Amino acid sequence: MLNNIIAWLDDRTALPTITRRFLDRPVPVNKRWGHALGFALLTTLIVDLITGLLLMTTYSPSSTMAWGSVYYITYQMDAGWFVRGLHRYASYGAVILGGLYLFRLVLVGAYRAPKEMHWWLASAVLLLILVAGVSGNVLPWDQRGYWAAIVETNMAGGTPIIGPMLKKVILGGSQAGSQTLTRFYGLHVALIPSLMLFCGWVFAMLFVFRRRADDETVLTEPYWPHQSCCDIALASLTVALICALTVATHGYSLDAPADPSSDDYPARPEWYFLPLNLLVHEMAGREYIATMVVPGVATTGLFLLPLVAKLLPRKLGSALAFLFISTLAIAALSLTGTAIYRDFESTSYRIAREKADTARDRAIQLARDGIPPEGDSYVLSRDPLHHGGKMFEKKCLGCHPFGGQVQGEPSAPDLKDFGTRTWIRGLLEKPTSDAYFGKVPILDGMKTWKESSKLSPAELDAIADFVATFATIDPEVSPADWYAAPTTKNHPGYTLFQKNCVDCHTMGDPSQAEKKTQPSPDLFGWGSPRWTSRMIKNPSRSTHYGHLEADQKMPAFADQLTENDISALVRYIRGDYTPPPPPAPVAPTSK
Amino acid sequence: MPTRRGFYRFLSMLGGNTVAIAMAVPGVRFLLDPLTKKGQERNLLSLARLSQLQPGKPQAFSIIEEKQDAWVKYPKEPVGSVWLVRQPDGAKEKVLAFSAECPHLSCSVTLSNDRQGFQCPCHGAMFGLDGAKKNAVSPRGMDGLEVDLSDDPDPVISVRFARFQPQSAEKKSLA
Numbered sequence: 001m002l003n004n005i006i007a008w009l010d011d012r013t014a015l016p017t018i019t020r021r022f023l024d025r026p027v028p029v030n031k032r033w034g035h036a037l038g039f040a041l042l043t044t045l046i047v048d049l050i051t052g053l054l055l056m057t058t059y060s061p062s063s064t065m066a067w068g069s070v071y072y073i074t075y076q077m078d079a080g081w082f083v084r085g086l087h088r089y090a091s092y093g094a095v096i097l098g099g100l101y102l103f104r105l106v107l108v109g110a111y112r113a114p115k116e117m118h119w120w121l122a123s124a125v126l127l128l129i130l131v132a133g134v135s136g137n138v139l140p141w142d143q144r145g146y147w148a149a150i151v152e153t154n155m156a157g158g159t160p161i162i163g164p165m166l167k168k169v170i171l172g173g174s175q176a177g178s179q180t181l182t183r184f185y186g187l188h189v190a191l192i193p194s195l196m197l198f199c200g201w202v203f204a205m206l207f208v209f210r211r212r213a214d215d216e217t218v219l220t221e222p223y224w225p226h227q228s229c230c231d232i233a234l235a236s237l238t239v240a241l242i243c244a245l246t247v248a249t250h251g252y253s254l255d256a257p258a259d260p261s262s263d264d265y266p267a268r269p270e271w272y273f274l275p276l277n278l279l280v281h282e283m284a285g286r287e288y289i290a291t292m293v294v295p296g297v298a299t300t301g302l303f304l305l306p307l308v309a310k311l312l313p314r315k316l317g318s319a320l321a322f323l324f325i326s327t328l329a330i331a332a333l334s335l336t337g338t339a340i341y342r343d344f345e346s347t348s349y350r351i352a353r354e355k356a357d358t359a360r361d362r363a364i365q366l367a368r369d370g371i372p373p374e375g376d377s378y379v380l381s382r383d384p385l386h387h388g389g390k391m392f393e394k395k396c397l398g399c400h401p402f403g404g405q406v407q408g409e410p411s412a413p414d415l416k417d418f419g420t421r422t423w424i425r426g427l428l429e430k431p432t433s434d435a436y437f438g439k440v441p442i443l444d445g446m447k448t449w450k451e452s453s454k455l456s457p458a459e460l461d462a463i464a465d466f467v468a469t470f471a472t473i474d475p476e477v478s479p480a481d482w483y484a485a486p487t488t489k490n491h492p493g494y495t496l497f498q499k500n501c502v503d504c505h506t507m508g509d510p511s512q513a514e515k516k517t518q519p520s521p522d523l524f525g526w527g528s529p530r531w532t533s534r535m536i537k538n539p540s541r542s543t544h545y546g547h548l549e550a551d552q553k554m555p556a557f558a559d560q561l562t563e564n565d566i567s568a569l570v571r572y573i574r575g576d577y578t579p580p581p582p583p584a585p586v587a588p589t590s591k
Numbered sequence: 592m593p594t595r596r597g598f599y600r601f602l603s604m605l606g607g608n609t610v611a612i613a614m615a616v617p618g619v620r621f622l623l624d625p626l627t628k629k630g631q632e633r634n635l636l637s638l639a640r641l642s643q644l645q646p647g648k649p650q651a652f653s654i655i656e657e658k659q660d661a662w663v664k665y666p667k668e669p670v671g672s673v674w675l676v677r678q679p680d681g682a683k684e685k686v687l688a689f690s691a692e693c694p695h696l697s698c699s700v701t702l703s704n705d706r707q708g709f710q711c712p713c714h715g716a717m718f719g720l721d722g723a724k725k726n727a728v729s730p731r732g733m734d735g736l737e738v739d740l741s742d743d744p745d746p747v748i749s750v751r752f753a754r755f756q757p758q759s760a761e762k763k764s765l766a
Contacts, residue, residue, distance in 0.1 A: 169626065173628060178660050263701050550744070555642070560653070
């Protein structure tokens with residue numbers, strides 16, 4: 001029965017005959033494990049193809065959603081981390097095996113006639129693997145992929161004459177954006193696999209329709225089943241190693257979402273481009289050596305090798321080929337080692353990487369609650385802890401300390417917990433402390449008050465409790481209504497506040513300020529998002545510090561911060577955000 | 592003497608190549624579309640008041656503007672950042688502004704650890720507080736930007752943001 005089907009199939013398509021010829025092709029008996037290298041390489045590519053197809057069922061190639069979909073794959077989908085890890089590590093396997101495969105071809109002289117095609121195809125496949133790695137690295141649209149894309153396209157942009165145009169075409173615009181990702185995606189999932197499949201088809205044809213044996217003197221036997229067994233053995237070992245690496249690192253890590261405005265991300269390419277990256281560093285001012293000359297010479301060398309070998313005497317040719325490939329290998333290995341060692345030694349790299357890791361862990365923590373439909377970048381840019389903290393460091397820390405953390409010489413109060421009971425209680429206790437107005441001699445109102453005040457700690461507590469409620473006053477409620485409310489009148493701190501504070505502070509009616517002993521900020525809604533954001537936007541309002549001289553005022557930040565920046569800042573200062581988990585979340589490491 | 596076979600051969604080649612070229616033209620134009628797109632015109636953006644800066648202490652300011660990225664229009668958000676360096680009193684230029692994009696490969700330049708200059712975290716380019724390059728990594732110094740000071744007693748500092756071609760010794764504007 002089965003034989004009949006096969007016979008019928010053979011009559012109509014010849015596929016069984018072709019398969020048989022493929023399996024029965026004569027292979028030398030003395031190079032089993034060397035031959036198996038090619039099959040192991042093929043296996044990694046097949047793993048990449050299958051896992052790639054799987055990833056495509058979820059991955060979303062859009063610069064606003066790519067990160068989220070990769071987050072979902074890695075942290076939410078069943079076996080997602082494993083599939084994605086396999087995909088990445090199988091590509092590493094392909095790079096290593098591709099390199100070894102070429103190296104072996106040089107050792108056995110398989111670039112000479114009649115194997116030139118063999119050599120060219122192998123070289124082409126290795127280059128395709130590298131391009132696939134570069135384009136695939138960009139797809140998660142995380143910091144790592146984004147900045148690698150920026151650096152790599154700028155290297156391409158350094159090509160003489162056509163460089164700038166080339167860069168614009170690759171990026172799909174003058175800046176990396178939506179079309180950068182779609183272009184890299186098309187390249188990664190369609191163009192490169194098609195070209196590889198084409199190379200694979202030609203390869204198979206070389207075996208099936210081989211016209212002559214490589215070397216008549218070598219003893220041969222059919223490929224099936226002895227050589228095939230060796231092939232499967234090495235391939236299984238490779239897959240096992242890839243699986244082990246995936247499990248050991250719990251998949252490949254995902255960096256924080258791409259942030260074009262981040263100012264200290266230490267961009268690094270995939271490890272197999274570290275040698276070129278280091279060369280770029282070393283060839284300062286002559287980058288073209290690293291970006292053009294070295295890759296150009298290496299690629300041209302690979303493709304010209306069979307022709308050069310033809311022209312030279314056999315021994316000289318072999319020696320030259322060996323020298324060429326060993327130089328490449330040794331240079332690549334030692335440069336990679338140096339690059340890793342340098343980063344390991346570098347303090348500034350470590351600090352920048354730690355910061356990037358913190359952002360990554362935070363993004364992954366917040367992504368659990370879902371990603372806003374506007375896009376991945378909002379996961380962090382709306383987070384008070386991450387974004388507010390960054391804004392504080394950039395805009396405020398120059399003058400305001402934060403929980404004792406300083407940058408330069410402080411000249412304003414410490415803002416940690418500003419707007420909360422903790423802050424106000426501390427102020428009432430010791431206004432002259434450096435954390436309050438100790439560094440701001442011009443604001444001596446509280447100091448004067450404290451010197452004459454005889455309130456007990458319990459009374460100060462009550463006032464602090466009362467003032468802390470100001471932050472929760474509904475912005476729609478008028479001062480008169482608020483005063484009339486029983487919750488205000490019956491508050492234990494109400495009477496004390498009225499007795500002690502309103503001599504200087506107005507409550508919602510700054511026009512009364514002139515009747516006060518000393519000009520002071522209006523406290524109605526003090527510490528609320530509205531009060532604090534008004535303070536940040538324009539401290540010169542009559543309700544805030546309008547009474548100060550121009551050179552004593554805090555600068556207005558209305559033009560320099562977006563609404564989102566300000567709301568993140570306000571919440572950061574108050575500590576109003578999802579706390580980071582006490583221990584670092586279980587996340588794959590970055591290396 | 593032209594044969595019938597020769598004629599068919601000619602016709603096949605002609606037809607095939609014509610179709611291929613006809614299809615290649617829109618294909619290539621489609622791929623090269625980004626080259627036809629112009630960058631946006633930029634206005635002066637007010638960033639800070641002079642009193643906010645202290646001489647010799649650079650501060651980074653975000654360039655906040657709307658951004659059109661292919662089919663997406665982003666609301667106002669940071670699209671880049673600049674470093675403002677106030678010069679000592681009496682200097683001709685009161686404030687220098689530098690784009691934070693490294694002229695080497697466009698990473699973001701940050702303050703060096705000792706705060707006496709700038710450095711790039713990617714390939715270690717170093718610059719002085721005046722933007723001049725301190726080592727050979729970058730092909731040129733940091734890119735200065737047009738600065739405008741208002742006439743107020745405490746002038747408002749405005750900067751016209753721009754991007755320049757990396758990896759070129761000459762400062763060439765990127766459209």
